[in-house]
Amino acid sequence: MAQKKSAETVTGRFVAHPDGYGFVIAEDPPLEQDVFVPPNKVGSAVDGDTVRVRLVPSRRPRKRKGQSSLEGEIFAIVSRGRETIVGKLFRYQQGIYVAPLDERYRYTVRLIDEQAKKIEDGMIVVVSIVIHPGPNQRPQGKVREVLGDPDDPEIQYKIVCHTYEIPLEFPKEVLQEAELVEEPDEKGIQKRKDFRKLLTVTIDGETSRDFDDAISIEKLKNGHFRLWVHIADVSHYVRPDTPLDREALLRGTSVYFPDRAVPMLPEKLSNQVCSLNPKVDRLTMSAVMEVDGQGQVTNAEFFRSVICSDERMTYSAVNKILIDQDQALRGRYKPLLESFGWMLELSRILRAMRVRRGAIDFDLPEAEVEYDDKGEIADIVRSERNEAHRIIEELMLLANETVAQHLAGREIPSIYRVHEDPDPAKVEAFLELATEFGYSLKQNQDGRYSSRAFQKLMVQMRGKPEQKFLSYLMLRSFKQAQYTEVNQGHFGLASACYTHFTSPIRRYPDLIVHRLLKMAIDRKTSGRTAEGLYGRLPEIAGRSSERERKAVVAEREIMRWIMARFMADRLGDEYDAFIIGVKRNGFFVELLDHFVEGFVPVETIWDDFYVLNQRHHCLIGETTKKVYRIGDRLRVRVDKVNPHRHLIDFSPVISAKRSRRNAKRSRRKRKR
Structure with a gap:
């Protein structure tokens, strides 16, 4: 361009x-x-x-x-992009003001309402902007809501949820509609495909409460697999343009924090009637696929169905059964062992197929918070993806892709999950740093980079000190995955056609895809109802992408706050760490004992004056020539913690044998 x-x-x-x-x-x-x-x-x-x-x-x-x-x-x-801000109320001279907590909003807001006079200094409030900033004009506003005292343990959740427009309460009419939803009965089941006699399980995390998906599987005489992916039939209960539906669209997604969730749907639906709990009949949408030994779907059918899950399994238990060969668990779940073995075999076939295609697997650890019996933070650790996680991931990817291909093949408008090719200019910026570590990427003849090239690079980086840093930069060079009504393929998955079908309890696009799939099953893809939905797909896709982005940022902010809270009680403590990023004013570190990140300001490295080497992406001491680079290990001390700003500052533990004269000499030299 x-x-x-x-x-x-x-x-x-x-x-x-x-x-x-x-x-x-x-x-x-x-x-x-x-x-x-x-x-x-x-x-x-x-x-x-x-x-x-x-x-x-x-x-x-x-x-x-x-x-x-x-x-x-x-x-x-x-x-204007903001009609409200969250901030701390204070008085100055004759006025009452609010200092925004978000530092990107660079104005204090003068309050002009009578209610403000009754609020104590220091309280966190939500302010509606009445007059926006302009030339020689300070913004003015009115208090919309008092969130509470900044020292209240719950205040951070309120701040984050208000900042990113995540509703904490459901409107009365939504809850009333949810309460009217009834458990499935035989009359409602009669017209559905009955899969209740199939051996069926759910596999989720230990603390999960909303179960979207369940699996049944068998191996056929021809060596193929028959796979049933059963997904909660949320669209049976959430009808178009009802209070429940409008609220689900408004929220767009469930938001998951370490110790709680803000659901897209009321608990009556999300954790009860829709959730595929064991030993109870549940209404589902089932994708039934025959898959060959190369991971190709040779036949697929889709049904309104009913299931009765036999067991609620966890990732850790299934992994112990399959990988650790835990004899106690194998004995307890003996009737399921054959199915688990088939799931493992099929998932490895599917993964090999995706690798051949060029799919990129970042497999980066995420922070997981462990709590004690009193609900206090006990530790922050690296989450581990085991073989059971990969089984469910592969089976859900297959179902999503198969549904997308089914709708696209019949030219039925839909919502797709797309991930566009990366911008070559941003890839080149990433490569400028990656080459310093000896990595390269091969371009296609058209000047673009294939997903397979990135896949090979990820394999080369695996286990290296620079893996996390470079993986993060690689991700930043990519475009964000999003929802759209136009199929543009999914670069990261190396998929020509992909959608989200498997999580309608917690994602609104999946709910829409269910409605579209039902139209295809019923052969009602034209007419007023269908055309009305088709016309709204661009709006729904855009809204869903926006809500997803805000949910991700909110989850990240809460995790940073939890990390800061965890370290606030550890001021002065020392830890082993390694460097994960370098800037002109210091470097970022990750602790080895806890999965916590923080910053080491350059002024705390007192043994020399350190300057950023942009080309080699490291800090170099002017006198000592000591280098701090990505992957280096060092000992750090917890210096400062500000939970309200989610900041953790460390300082390096430097041996007293190093002379401060080097730093003083270097500074005098710079002044000359």
């Missing part, structure tokens, strides 16, 4: 940085690069605003390939 001339203007969404500058993600016209806006050109725009920006010649030196060379000046605000 041609770069825009300096006199042109673009419209887009402004993404602010706490330091004052920001970027405009161009939408009209779309650009390959974001537009950098320096602090003195931001005007009165705040994070999330839709703005018009005038492109100007860039004065910034390009430090690396792929960095935006476009610079602009915001000259008009098309629409």
Whole structure:
């Protein structure tokens, strides 16, 4: 795409940085690069605003390939992105103000309502913006809700949920509708395919309460597998344009925090009537697939069905049965052993098929919080993906892909889960760093990079100190997966056609796909009802993508807060750590004993003056020539913790034998 001339203007969404500058993600016209806006050109725009920006010649030196060379000046605000903010109330002189907790909103807000006078200083409040900031104009607002005291253990959840528009309560009419939902009876079951006599299990986490999916499997005489993937028939209970349906669309997804969940549907549905609990009849949508020894689906059928799950299994138990050969568990679940063996065999066939296709498996550990009997944080550890996780992952991927192909093959409009090819310029920026560690990527003849090339790179990095850092940068060079009504394939999965079908209890797009699949089963893909749904697919896809992004950020924020809370009681403690990222002002570390990340400011490395080597991505001491680079291990001390800002600062434990004179000499040298 041609770069825009300096006199042109673009419209887009402004993404602010706490330091004052920001970027405009161009939408009209779309650009390959974001537009950098320096602090003195931001005007009165705040994070999330839709703005018009005038492109100007860039004065910034390009430090690396792929960095935006476009610079602009915001000259008009098309629409405001925020109508509310969350902040701390304080009094100054004769006024009452709120200091936003989100540092990207750079204005304090003056309160102009009478209610504010009754609220104590320091309280966390939600403010509705009445007058937005402008030239020589401070924003003004009114208190919408008092969230509480900043020291309340529950306050952080309220802050995060309000910030990312995650409703904590269901409206009265939604709960009333949910209470009217009844357990399935024989009359409602009669017209369904009856799979209750099939051996069926669910496999989920130890603390899971909403069970979307269940599995049945058998091996055929021809060596193929017959696989039943049964998914909760949420669309039977959540009918279009009802209070339940509108609330589910508003939420878009369930949000999962370490010690609680904010569900998309009321508990009566999510944990009871829809959940595939054991030993009870449940209404399902079943994908029945015959799969050959190469992982290809040779035949697929889809049914409204009814099941009765035989067992509620956990990932750890299934892994102990299959991999650890735990004799006690094998004896307890003897009737299921053959099915588990077939699941393992099929999942490995499917994984091999996806590897041949070029699918990328990042397999990065996530933080898992362990709690004691009193509900206090006992530890933060690295979550482990075992073979049972991989079994369910492969079987769900297959079901999602098979449903997508079924709808696309019949030219039925649908919602797809797409992941576009990465931008070559961003890949080159990633490669500039990766090559410093000896890695490379081969381009296709058209100049693009295949998923298979990234797959090979992931294999090369596996187990290396730089794996986490480079994997994170690789992910940032990719485009975000999203929902859309247009099938564009899924780059990361190396899939030409993919959707989400397997989690309708917790994802709204899956619920829509169920409705579309039922239209296909009933051969009612035309007419007023069908056309009405087709026309709403772009809106539903866009809304679902937005809600997913906010849920991910909210979950990440809560995890950072939990990490800070955990370390707040450990000030002065020392830990072994390794470096996972380097910046000009310090480096990021990850502890070995706990899965906690934090920052080491460069000023705490007192034995020398350290300068960033941009090319080699490390800090180098001017006098000692000591180097801090990705993957290095070191001892660190917990220096500062700010749970409210989710910050953890460490300092390196430096031997007293190192002289401070090196640092003093180096600083005098720089001043000259």
